[in-house]
Amino acid sequence: MFQILNTFLIGITSGSIYALMAISMVLVWRSTRVVNFAQAGMALLSTYFGYEVVNRFDSYWLALPVAMISGAVVAAFIELVFMRVLLKHSNSGPIASIAPIIATLGLLGLIKAFIGFFWGNQDVNIESPLSTVGFSIGTQTLSLSPMKLLILIAVSMLLLVLTFVFQKTNIGLALRASAYAPEISRLAGIKVDLVRTFGWALAGAAGGAAGMLQTANGNGALSPDSLEFSLLLAFGFIAAVIGGLDSLLGAVFGALLLGLVLAFVLTYVGGSLVFITAFVLLLVVLIVRPAGLISQKAGRRA
Amino acid sequence: MSLRIENLSVHHGAIHAVNDISFTVPKGQLAALIGANGAGKTTLLRTLSGLTKSSHGTAHWNSLNLLQSKPENSVRNGVSHVSEGKSVIPELTVEENLEIGALWRRNRKEMIESKKSVIEIFPRLGERLSQRADTLSGGERQMLALSRSLMSKPELLLLDEPSLGLAPLVVEQIFQSIRELTTSMGITVLLVEQNAMGALKIADVGIVLNLGKVAVSGSASTLMADPQVRAAYLGY
Ligand SMILES: Nc1ncnc2c1ncn2[C@@H]1O[C@H](COP(=O)(O)OP(=O)(O)OP(=O)(O)O)[C@@H](O)[C@H]1O
Numbered sequence: 001m002f003q004i005l006n007t008f009l010i011g012i013t014s015g016s017i018y019a020l021m022a023i024s025m026v027l028v029w030r031s032t033r034v035v036n037f038a039q040a041g042m043a044l045l046s047t048y049f050g051y052e053v054v055n056r057f058d059s060y061w062l063a064l065p066v067a068m069i070s071g072a073v074v075a076a077f078i079e080l081v082f083m084r085v086l087l088k089h090s091n092s093g094p095i096a097s098i099a100p101i102i103a104t105l106g107l108l109g110l111i112k113a114f115i116g117f118f119w120g121n122q123d124v125n126i127e128s129p130l131s132t133v134g135f136s137i138g139t140q141t142l143s144l145s146p147m148k149l150l151i152l153i154a155v156s157m158l159l160l161v162l163t164f165v166f167q168k169t170n171i172g173l174a175l176r177a178s179a180y181a182p183e184i185s186r187l188a189g190i191k192v193d194l195v196r197t198f199g200w201a202l203a204g205a206a207g208g209a210a211g212m213l214q215t216a217n218g219n220g221a222l223s224p225d226s227l228e229f230s231l232l233l234a235f236g237f238i239a240a241v242i243g244g245l246d247s248l249l250g251a252v253f254g255a256l257l258l259g260l261v262l263a264f265v266l267t268y269v270g271g272s273l274v275f276i277t278a279f280v281l282l283l284v285v286l287i288v289r290p291a292g293l294i295s296q297k298a299g300r301r302a
Numbered sequence: 303m304s305l306r307i308e309n310l311s312v313h314h315g316a317i318h319a320v321n322d323i324s325f326t327v328p329k330g331q332l333a334a335l336i337g338a339n340g341a342g343k344t345t346l347l348r349t350l351s352g353l354t355k356s357s358h359g360t361a362h363w364n365s366l367n368l369l370q371s372k373p374e375n376s377v378r379n380g381v382s383h384v385s386e387g388k389s390v391i392p393e394l395t396v397e398e399n400l401e402i403g404a405l406w407r408r409n410r411k412e413m414i415e416s417k418k419s420v421i422e423i424f425p426r427l428g429e430r431l432s433q434r435a436d437t438l439s440g441g442e443r444q445m446l447a448l449s450r451s452l453m454s455k456p457e458l459l460l461l462d463e464p465s466l467g468l469a470p471l472v473v474e475q476i477f478q479s480i481r482e483l484t485t486s487m488g489i490t491v492l493l494v495e496q497n498a499m500g501a502l503k504i505a506d507v508g509i510v511l512n513l514g515k516v517a518v519s520g521s522a523s524t525l526m527a528d529p530q531v532r533a534a535y536l537g538y
């Protein structure tokens with residue numbers, strides 16, 4: 001019984017970090033119809049900025065918002081000077097539909113090389129701001145440490161803020177309108193290009209938060225070839241696809257589901273099956289419900 | 303104050319969809335632009351709002367150079383285009399569909415006022431504000447598209463086939479509302495229609511397009527009386 005609870009806690013915590021990554025994939029997909037594989041690199045770069053802050057000011061609390069802001073700036077920059085030009089020039093021809101995806105892969109390599117150049121290829125470390133030792137109940141130790149609790153609270157707050165922005169503000173309405181119908185939105189007077197850049201910036205901020213929290217949740221090590229970040233990208237992407245790639249709610253749901261399934265597989269089946277499970281889950285969803293488990297199209301009539 | 307189009311040409315690849323068109327619509331008039339399928343009506347409207355690039359000629363609304371202005375900027379200068387098909391966003395609520403038309407003004411108070419005034423024109427939308435737009439009937443969607451456009455307080459309205467797919471009674475209603483916009487609010491309207499008879503009935507002037515060229519133009523009543531126009535476009 002206690003083991004089930006602990007497995008659940010581990011799953012929910014990692015799932016909530018995947019949720020941030022999944023959300024950043026969805027935001028980019030919704031605003032530019034690009035699957036952004038550079039997101040791992042962008043999150044990594046933001047986390048390195050966070051690392052610099054931790055290093056200089058010894059404050060994780062300052063580093064977290066700095067990582068998010070720098071993530072937003074980097075993403076906005078990439079959308080403005082890189083993706084916008086690319087999408088304009090690759091709108092015809094046989095590779096038009098895959099050119100942007102390939103480009104994001106190239107970008108991923110570029111960002112990693114950039115990080116290696118500035119920070120070196122060895123591990124650097126971000127120490128957890130809070131204890132990673134689980135609370136204990138009697139003689140048992142719960143898989144919920146102050147750090148994990150922080151992650152759950154931080155992600156919940158970010159999700160609440162994001163929901164508020166999307167549902168209750170003008171920029172949120174502009175983001176949704178531009179995602180669903182760019183042409184109608186332009187005719188209504190929305191500066192869709194600007195809104196796209198903002199969508200990327202939000203995605204960058206979510207990625208930065210994911211990177212900082214993931215690093216503090218793991219062993220704190222950071223390197224250009226970080227396996228953790230590659231996994232974060234893979235799991236974030238899978239979660240986004242499970243959720244339908246178009247839905248923020250779906251992304252969160254997919255991420256929590258994925259986190260839980262993987263945690264239970266890890267505890268009760270074995271570590272070697274974790275990746276296989278993740279990809280089998282992806283394939284099953286793609287085959288059975290290609291529009292995602294939470295499909296927004298369901299309520300859509302012609 | 304007028305919409306002035308001079309020697310305008312638009313190509314889709316090799317297709318010369320709009321071929322050396324010139325005409326003027328004075329401020330406060332309702333102009334019906336009619337013609338068969340593929341005559342170039344939609345292409346002309348899309349060019350005027352800035353969605354499609356022209357290859358030759360000029361087009362102005364007052365002093366605004368329409369061919370150099372992006373759609374989102376033309377709206378800010380009083381030009382609003384309701385595109386072909388029921389031009390609403392199905393995933394958004396009726397209220398949100400209205401609001402997107404006034405976001406650019408960044409003025410909460412004005413937005414609420416505009417909403418009030420379009421709901422006065424189309425009370426059925428007022429009863430359905432929190433419904434998703436895809437639950438509306440075809441006629442209601444067309445009203446919503448028109449209302450969204452009114453939210454931006456346009457001086458020039460470009461309407462592409464508002465009667466498309468609607469029952470005759472609803473068409474009548476929509477046409478009457480459009481006439482009202484011109485008469486009581488002073489909005490200049492360029493109305494593209496397949497329903498030539500219905501459009502000419504409410505219009506001040508008519509322009510008949512054929513294969514990208516202006517075939518005939520003149521006052522709406524003259525066109526309706528013209529035996530050639532009747533035979534070719536009005537079907538009797
Ligand atoms: N995007 C496009 N690419 C290529 N050709 C196009 C495009 N849009 C329109 N055309 C062609 O341009 C011509 C004019 O089309 P347009 O849509 O302007 O006609 P229309 O008068 O609006 O017709 P309808 O009454 O059927 O809506 C047609 O021959 C059409 O096939």
Ligand SMILES: [Mg+2]
Binds near residue numbers: 343344386
């Ligand atoms: Mg047309």
